[in-house]
Amino acid sequence: MKDIFALLKQGSMAALTAAIVNFVLACLKGLAFLFTANVAMFAEMMHSFGDAVNQLFVFTGSSLSKKAPTKRFPFGFGRLVNLVCLFAIIIVAILSYETVREGIHHIIEPLPVQTDTTMLLINIGVLLIAVVLEGIVLFKAGKELLQQAEQPYDGIKPLTLSYKYMNRAKPATKLVFLEDTVATAGALLAIIGILIGRFAGIEQSEGIVSVIIGLMMFYIVYKVFMENAAGVLGESDPQMEQRISQIVFRNDDIKDIQKLIVMKEGDDLHVEVVAEIAPELTVEYTNKLRDDIEALIMKQSHIADVNLEFEVDDGRRSWPETQGQLDNKSGKK
Structure with missing residues (x-):
């Protein structure tokens, strides 16, 4: 048991923090969706659940990959983090599909625009909390990324300079940074979609936002799959x-x-x-x-x-x- 805890301490802290934050946000968004039946909130809930599961797998994989070589595995377990990411991304792909499908359904058959001010405030409030928390995790991941790339990380550089040096970071840190970039952007898009639906009377706006969020999730699926498949095969630097x-x-x-x-x-x-x-x-x-x-x-x-x-x-x-x-x-x- 001590060996397991020792390995877990070596895992990606950015991934663990992101997993906890996304699980809490997914629960909040799920409650908001049950109260308001807002399809943009449904998309955000699926996105957060997908990120939480994916980042928990990444944390576990990054921890176990530090296990010392054994007689059976003399080259160590370094590529285990790539295998775990490939497995986790299947879950994200399924959630991405459901998000796009639900969005298309609400574009074809849109629900009446929600006029209840209380419901509007619940949705906007939960999404603003998501923007703040996801932004904090994004900043932490960006700082960790720049440290691994041996670049300065003072000021707002974790939110600006990190994209330039993304390929020089560890796989787990890079994945968390990408996912939280999309998560923060997705929460902002959901707010915009809700406000457009309410004040412009465009019933399809929330369905369109849901599709956009789902497509952004699919981009993460593609990016993570390609990079970790290369890692499993053995990639040069x-x-x-x-x-x-x-x-x-x-x-x-x-x-x-x-x-x-x-x-x-x-x-x-x-x-x-x-x-x-x-x-x-x-x-x-x-x-x-x-x-x-x-x-x-x-x-x-x-x-x-x-x-x-x-x-x-x-x-x-x-x-x-x-x-x-x-x-x-x-x-x-």
């Missing part, structure tokens, strides 16, 4: 490969790189490098050179292990040096 090549070329004794692969394994990155060196270097010096370069690589974010091998320079260029790498060699900043 081009940006980290570029950064590590600069670290390797920083040493004048490195003449070329024959091979450089950075493989994603859940939240971890595994690095394999084959570099070329001059033939006159001694074994003792070469071993020290390997230790120094591996130590620098291990300081990079999410690196789990490094395998660096040397070959004698063959005189042919295999890895093109960028201007940044040339500047590193010449000592420029």
Whole structure:
């Protein structure tokens, strides 16, 4: 039992926080829907339930993926988070379908516009609470995302700069950030749809909003499925490969790189490098050179292990040096 709790502590806190918040919001929206029969509120309820289930799975998967390798699974459980996300996204896809279907039904056969002021205030009040809580979770996820991407996260940057560096975050954090972006936008859309229906008399407005929210959920399904399917198969990280090549070329004794692969394994990155060196270097010096370069690589974010091998320079260029790498060699900043 202690081992399980130790693993859970290593899970994505952003995912756990988002799961709890979305479950509470789903219950509030469900109660509001029972009182008002508002289809936009139904869409928001389905969205929150879907997010809560998905993020709970993500938290569990991100925790279990930290389990140490065993004799049966010597490469560890890093890709478990990808498998769990793929399973969870099936639930979200079903809820997305139901949301779109319900929205289309109310576009074809719209209900009379609700004129009761009390019901209007209930819907708007619940949705405003959702905007505030989802916005807080979105901010937390954005801050965590920027920390993982090694970017500044002061001020409102978690809500602005995070989108630029989304691909450099852990899978669980990225998923929570995407889902809460859609959740916050969906709650605002639901408010707009209700207000248009009430004051403009457009009966189909809530059904249209429901369809839009469902389609946004389908976008999350597509995004999460594609990224986690790639993670299960084994995906390289081009940006980290570029950064590590600069670290390797920083040493004048490195003449070329024959091979450089950075493989994603859940939240971890595994690095394999084959570099070329001059033939006159001694074994003792070469071993020290390997230790120094591996130590620098291990300081990079999410690196789990490094395998660096040397070959004698063959005189042919295999890895093109960028201007940044040339500047590193010449000592420029």
